[in-house]
Amino acid sequence: MIKVENLVKKFGPKTAVDDVSFTVEPGEILGFLGPNGAGKSTTMRMVTGFIPPTAGTVSVGGHDILDNPVEAKKAMGYLPESAPSYPDMTVLGFLRFAAEIRGLAGAEKNKAIDRVVELCFLENVIHQSVDTLSKGYRHRTCFAQSIVHDPDILVMDEPTDGLDPNQKREIRQLIRRMGEKKAIIFSTHILEEVEAVCSRAMIIDRGKVVANGTPSELSSKSELAGSVTLKVRGTGAGAIRSSLDKIDLVSKTTTVEEKDDVAWVRAFPKDQPKNGEVSAAVAETAAKENWSVVEVYTERGRLDEVFWNLTISETEEQPK
Amino acid sequence: MGNIKTIAKRELNAYFASPVAYVFIVIFLLLTGFFTFMIGRFLEANEASLNAFFMWHPWLYLFLVPAAGMRLWSEEHRQGTLELLMTMPITPWQAIVGKFAASWLFLGVALCLTFPMYITVNYLGDPDNGVIIGGYIGSFLMAGAYLAVTCLTSALTRNQVIAFIVSVVICLLLILAGWPPVTEFVNGIVDSLAPNATWIVSMVSSFSVMTHFEDFQRGVVDPRHVLFFLSVIGFSLFSTSVVLKSKRS
Numbered sequence: 001m002i003k004v005e006n007l008v009k010k011f012g013p014k015t016a017v018d019d020v021s022f023t024v025e026p027g028e029i030l031g032f033l034g035p036n037g038a039g040k041s042t043t044m045r046m047v048t049g050f051i052p053p054t055a056g057t058v059s060v061g062g063h064d065i066l067d068n069p070v071e072a073k074k075a076m077g078y079l080p081e082s083a084p085s086y087p088d089m090t091v092l093g094f095l096r097f098a099a100e101i102r103g104l105a106g107a108e109k110n111k112a113i114d115r116v117v118e119l120c121f122l123e124n125v126i127h128q129s130v131d132t133l134s135k136g137y138r139h140r141t142c143f144a145q146s147i148v149h150d151p152d153i154l155v156m157d158e159p160t161d162g163l164d165p166n167q168k169r170e171i172r173q174l175i176r177r178m179g180e181k182k183a184i185i186f187s188t189h190i191l192e193e194v195e196a197v198c199s200r201a202m203i204i205d206r207g208k209v210v211a212n213g214t215p216s217e218l219s220s221k222s223e224l225a226g227s228v229t230l231k232v233r234g235t236g237a238g239a240i241r242s243s244l245d246k247i248d249l250v251s252k253t254t255t256v257e258e259k260d261d262v263a264w265v266r267a268f269p270k271d272q273p274k275n276g277e278v279s280a281a282v283a284e285t286a287a288k289e290n291w292s293v294v295e296v297y298t299e300r301g302r303l304d305e306v307f308w309n310l311t312i313s314e315t316e317e318q319p320k
Numbered sequence: 321m322g323n324i325k326t327i328a329k330r331e332l333n334a335y336f337a338s339p340v341a342y343v344f345i346v347i348f349l350l351l352t353g354f355f356t357f358m359i360g361r362f363l364e365a366n367e368a369s370l371n372a373f374f375m376w377h378p379w380l381y382l383f384l385v386p387a388a389g390m391r392l393w394s395e396e397h398r399q400g401t402l403e404l405l406m407t408m409p410i411t412p413w414q415a416i417v418g419k420f421a422a423s424w425l426f427l428g429v430a431l432c433l434t435f436p437m438y439i440t441v442n443y444l445g446d447p448d449n450g451v452i453i454g455g456y457i458g459s460f461l462m463a464g465a466y467l468a469v470t471c472l473t474s475a476l477t478r479n480q481v482i483a484f485i486v487s488v489v490i491c492l493l494l495i496l497a498g499w500p501p502v503t504e505f506v507n508g509i510v511d512s513l514a515p516n517a518t519w520i521v522s523m524v525s526s527f528s529v530m531t532h533f534e535d536f537q538r539g540v541v542d543p544r545h546v547l548f549f550l551s552v553i554g555f556s557l558f559s560t561s562v563v564l565k566s567k568r569s
Contacts, residue, residue, distance in 0.1 A: 048407040051568050073409040080407075084400035086330070088337045100326045101408050129337075145404070 001025055001183055002047060002153055007056035009042050009207075016042045018207035019056075026152065029179035031198035031215075032187035035311050039207040040187040041081050044157050047185065048078045060153055074102070077146035081157040083139040087131035091122055091141050094130060095148060102149035116144040119174060121167075135162045143171070147178070154178065156186040160193060172197050191303045195219075201303075205311045218306050225301030227268045228279045229256065230286065231294040237263035243289055247281045262294060323410045327418025328425070331392075335426050344388055348430045351380055356437065368445030373437050374455040374537050378495050378529055381466050386487035389423050389470030390480045393564070397478035406568065416560050420471055420553075427463045431456065451539030458536020461549035462529055466491050468556035475563040491529075494552075498528025 002024040009017040017039040024030045032040045045051045047058050049065045049072060058065040061075035085094050095116065099109045117123055120140040125133055130141060139162050146154065159175065160168045175184060176197050188194065194201045195215045203211040203218070211218055219225065232240055241253040244267045256264040269278045279298050286293050335341040352373065356362045360372030396402040405415055441447050470487040477483050496502050503525050510520050525531065532545040 045403070050403050050407050070409045070411060073407060076407075078404075078407045080400065080403045082400045082403075084404050086334065086401055087399065088334050089330075093333065097326065097330045098408075101323060101410060103322075103409075142404075 001059075001061060002155075002185065003057075003059040004043075004047060005057045007043065007046060007058065008054045009039070009046060009051070010054045015207050017046070017053075020204070020207070020209055021056075022202060022209070022212070024153075024183040024185055026181060026183050027179065028200060029175065029184045029186070029198045031194040031201040032185065032204060033189065033191070033194060033201055033307060034187075034204035035189070038204045038311075040204055041157055043204070044078075044155050044185065044187065048076060048155050049073055050080075075151060076153045076155060077149065077151040078154075079143055079146040079156040079159055081161075083142035083162075085130045085138060085142050085145065088129060090127055090129050091117075091133070091137075092126045094141060095144055098145040099148050104149060112148050112150070115150075116148050119147070120144040121170070136164060136167055139163060140167070140171075152182055154182055154184045154186075156184070158188055159186055160188065160190065168193075191307060195303060203307060203310050210310045211306065215303060216300070219301035219303045222299075222301030222303075222305045222309075223268075224266075224299040224305060226278065227266050227299045228282045228296065229264070229266045229299060230282055230296050231262055231264050232286070232291045233262050233294050235263060235289075235291050237265055240265050240291065243285055244282065247278075247285060249278050249281050266299075323414045324418040324421065327410070327415055328422040331419050331422035332426060335422070340388075340391075341426065344384065345430050345433060348380070348384055349433060351384075352376065352434055352437070355380065368441060368447040370437060370441055370447070370452050370455055371537060373434070374459060374533075377459045378462065378533060381463055382488060382491050382495065385427065385463055385466035386470045386473075386484045386491065388427060389467045390474050390483040390487065392419050392423060392471055393475040393560070394478050394480045394483045397567075402564075406564075412561055412564055416471070416557055416564070420468060420557060423467055423471075424464050427467060428460055431460055431463065448539060451537075454536045454539035454541050457541055458533050458545070461536075461546065462533055465494070465529065465549045465552040465556075468553040468560075469494075472556045472560045472563065475560045475567070494527060494529045496528070498525040498531045 002022075004023070005021050007017055007020045008015070020039075020043055022030065032043070034040050042051070046053045047060065047065070049058075049069045052066065058072075060072040063072035063075070065072045086097075089097070092113070095113045096109070099112055104112050117126060120143055122137070122140060122144060125137050125141075130138060133141065143156075143159060146156065156175070160171050163171060172193060175186065178184065179197070179199070186197075198215055200213065201211075201215050201218055202209055211221070230240070230244075237255040237258045240263055241255065244250055244253050244265065247267070249269055250267045251270040253265055253267045256266050258264065267278065267282055276298070279296065283293075283296060286296070355376040356373045360376065362372040365372060393402075396405060406412065438452060441452070442449070466487070469490050470483065473486040473490070474480075474483040476486075503521060506524050507518075507521050510517055514520075526548075529549075532548045535542050535545055
């Protein structure tokens with residue numbers, strides 16, 4: 001379990017991390033989201049004990065990272081952002097070193113190495129030296145190092161960076177599988193990754209937590225969430241909108257696009273309507289008006305829009 | 321202890337995985353041979369001792385030890401592996417000692433490979449082998465002191481060239497501290513400022529590796545000299561840990 005309380009990191013006059021608190025329980029995967037330079041890596045470096053915090057506490061598996069660093073680090077695996085490894089070592093040599101320093105020896109060590117080599121698809125390069133590897137392999141070698149001792153707690157800084165789409169998929173599945181029992185923190189700026197992997201997501205901007213919740217909770221904060229989009233052939237957008245505006249549940253309508261005889265209109269709900277209420281009303285109107293409907297769907301909200309609103313608008317509010 | 325061994329093993333393997341180790345050993349042996357025979361005139365001196373061999377060590381080490389040690393920490397900074405190393409369940413002290421021990425052991429291997437000198441002098445004459453062993457012990461300790469200084473400069477920068485140059489300068493100061501012109505220079509300053517403080521002069525010259533190494537060359541393993549080299553090593557490694565800590569925050 002990871003428990004972070006009121007974490008602050010200052011580099012000179014600049015505050016990189018400003019009062020961040022969170023906990024991650026076993027079975028939970030926490031996704032860190034945020035623009036570059038938001039303080040994601042700095043937070044992770046403090047959690048893993050690489051840099052000391054200016055203020056606040058970090059406890060990993062019940063051990064304070066400052067008072068009892070060795071015990072805390074034993075319980076943890078860490079994949080740094082740049083996925084470093086010793087270039088003059090072979091993949092096998094590097095994994096052996098990582099396993100030994102984690103206290104594994106003999107048959108247990110070999111079993112652990114075999115396991116991570118298989119999990120991270122490193123069979124083909126195991127005897128190659130790290131500096132001859134492609135970026136994807138190098139990344140996976142460092143990933144393998146972080147899980148060789150099967151830690152209860154995993155901290156991964158952009159684990160899918162530099163991988164091809166297939167490898168990204170494999171690594172995501174691996175993280176999700178491991179997340180069933182472990183407490184995992186990982187950072188990314190790929191939003192689909194958050195929806196695919198995380199049980200909880202935190203958006204960080206300029207050192208502060210600006211949103212915290214399940215991916216669906218976060219995306220429901222989007223303005224689009226709950227709006228109904230309707231595509232109709234043969235009727236003008238203006239006519240459709242004036243009909244839809246008469247529905248009680250609808251607050252406003254917009255024209256998304258009008259092209260090739262197809263009008264694309266979006267109806268926004270008033271307040272927080274019950275599931276399906278608005279789309280039912282829109283469908284009813286469409287039937288009454290005898291529109292030839294091509295498509296109708298309810299938006300569940302988009303994480304990218306929430307992300308954009310939370311991280312961009314604030315920057316504009318406080319110009320430097 | 322196990323962690324120190326693991327770190328040292330990795331470091332030692334790193335030496336031999338690259339050409340560095342072989343180039344270093346070959347150059348070291350060639351240079352010791354050249355200085356002993358060509359400049360030290362070992363054969364012409366007609367002496368059954370290795371004085372002509374050991375007298376060059378402070379100067380050879382001046383360039384070779386920083387070359388062997390300059391990558392110790394600067395490379396960890398540059399490759400980003402410092403982040404990996406410092407988040408593993410080891411103390412920074414274990415990492416520092418492990419890496420230093422590996423390099424020192426490597427220098428020891430290079431020094432041991434000069435054994436043909438020992439055989440030659442024993443074949444040609446009847447030397448006092450106690451004196452020779454004393455010389456070897458002193459030489460090894462001196463290499464350790466230079467190496468610890470290099471360790472410290474290497475922790476300060478990610479640039480190996482800077483680490484090399486700064487350690488050469490510091491080691492040179494350690495050599496020159498007891499050199500008569502330097503002693504006279506310090507004496508002159510002390511005389512004009514505080515005429516009674518001659519202890520400053522003796523303190524400066526006591527930092528010279530030359531004075532400490534000379535006794536070893538005579539076959540005297542004086543605990544005070546051993547303590548000198550060990551305290552240079554201890555102080556430098558401690559400073560390394562302070563530097564690494566401040567670099568991370």
